Amino acid sequence: MKRFAIKDYGTAKDVLIEIEAEPRPVDDTHVRVALAAFAINPYDVALRQGAMRDFRTLKFPYVLGNDGAGVVTEVGSDVTHVKVGDEVIVHAVGGTYGEEVVVPGKKLVKKPKSMSWEVAAGAVxxxxxxxxxxxxxxxxxxxxxxxxxxxxxxxxxxxxxxxxxxxxxxxxxxxxxxxxxxxxxxxxxxxxxxxxxxxxxxxxxxxxxxxxxxxxxxxxxxxxxxxxxxxxxxxxxxxxxxxxxxxxxxFGPSKDYSDVEALTALTDLADKIQLTVAEVLPFTLESVVAGHETLEGHPLAGKIIIKKAE
Ligand SMILES: NC(=O)c1ccc[n+]([C@@H]2O[C@H](COP(=O)([O-])OP(=O)(O)OC[C@H]3O[C@@H](n4cnc5c(N)ncnc54)[C@H](OP(=O)(O)O)[C@@H]3O)[C@@H](O)[C@H]2O)c1
CATH class of the missing domain: 3.40.50.720 (NAD(P)-binding Rossmann-like Domain)
Structure with missing residues (x-):
């Protein structure tokens, strides 16, 4: 399974790498998602540069990425709100820069059919x-x-x-x-x-x-x-x-906030809210490096999305 990781803190060109990773097992509370798209966030850039190193320890190689969207391929027995084949929006603690991610069931919701992969991943x-x-x-x-x-x-x-x-x-x-x-x-x-x-x-x-x-x-x-x-x-x-x-x-993330609650509100408002997507790049290491470098400057408005070929 192809994933994109950082091997250390540093510049995008120097530390972003492609790795081949073993799929993780899925326990009763988790879900496996084959990712169709993931977003690059300013936070990923800061994490890669080492700006968070005093309060967040990373084990290298570390697969970046909190935001993604894809198709459910395996579901733990305790998870009842999604099933295999559902299209979902995913909020992970890390690891969406890749072909698949395993997340707790409480970190995803069904994606409305009308919402594109790039908007779903970019909005998280x-x-x-x-x-x-x-x-x-x-x-x-x-x-x-x-x-x-x-x-x-x-x-x-x-x-x-x-x-x-x-x-x-x-x-x-x-x-x-x-x-x-x-x-x-x-x-x-x-x-x-x-x-x-x-x-x-x-x-x-x-x-x-x-x-x-x-x-x-x-x-x-x-x-x-x-x-x-x-x-x-x-x-x-x-x-x-x-x-x-x-x-x-x-403002900061808190364990008191429910992702299912918030992401359900997004799906309810999907036809009233627009997200600008600046660039949709192919699923390659070069794209991930380019996306990081663009975000370091003063980019055009809109999200940078990496999307797998359908
Ligand atoms: N605390 C948290 O939990 C949390 C969560 C999400 C994001 N963030 C952080 O919040 C920031 C924004 O995230 P984002 O994803 O929305 O980034 P973004 O898409 O790059 O947006 C940043 C915006 O700031 C504007 N801007 C820059 N200087 C300005 C100024 N002096 N006055 C008014 N506007 C100015 C830019 O406008 P122009 O392009 O029009 O100049 C740009 O639209 C990032 O630093 C991100 O890391 C924090």
């Missing part, structure tokens, strides 16, 4: 982040007006759409080149962070600000945009100096 982490942040981390305190920084990103664009489904007023920022995309997915107002002072434009307007950028200077503008006493949520670092009174929250 961005959607789990969106859903759990809005539904569980902030919840009812979110207010009526929400600012999304990084609204053209995978997480940011799903946040805009999920909040519009809930009837919120959504203010948004991204780079000018992505203005049309952000308006098309439903943002009520847009400001370009690379051409305008977004903090001044939306000053004191948002009950909740969500910094869905890759980190950096957005926090400063975000604090300006948050109403005093509002919520500020960051996917990366919170602003070091919190100049305004507010509820400052860091």
């Amino acid at each position: 982490t961005p959607w789990l982040t969106t859903y759990n942040l809005v539904t569980h981390l902030v919840g009812d305190k979110i207010g009526e007006t929400v600012m999304i920084q990084g609204a053209s990103g995978a997480v940011g664009s799903l946040l805009v759409q999920f909040l519009k489904v809930q009837g919120k007023t959504v203010l948004a920022s991204a780079s000018k080149r992505n203005e049309a995309l952000v308006r098309q997915i439903g943002a009520d107002q847009f400001a370009a962070y690379d051409e305008e002072d977004t903090g001044a434009i939306f000053a004191d307007q948002a009950d909740t600000v969500i910094d869905a950028t890759k980190g950096g200077r957005a926090g400063e503008a975000g604090m300006q945009i948050m109403k005093t006493g509002g919520n500020f949520v960051a996917l990366n670092d919170l602003p070091s100096e919190q100049k305004k009174t507010g509820n400052y929250l860091s």
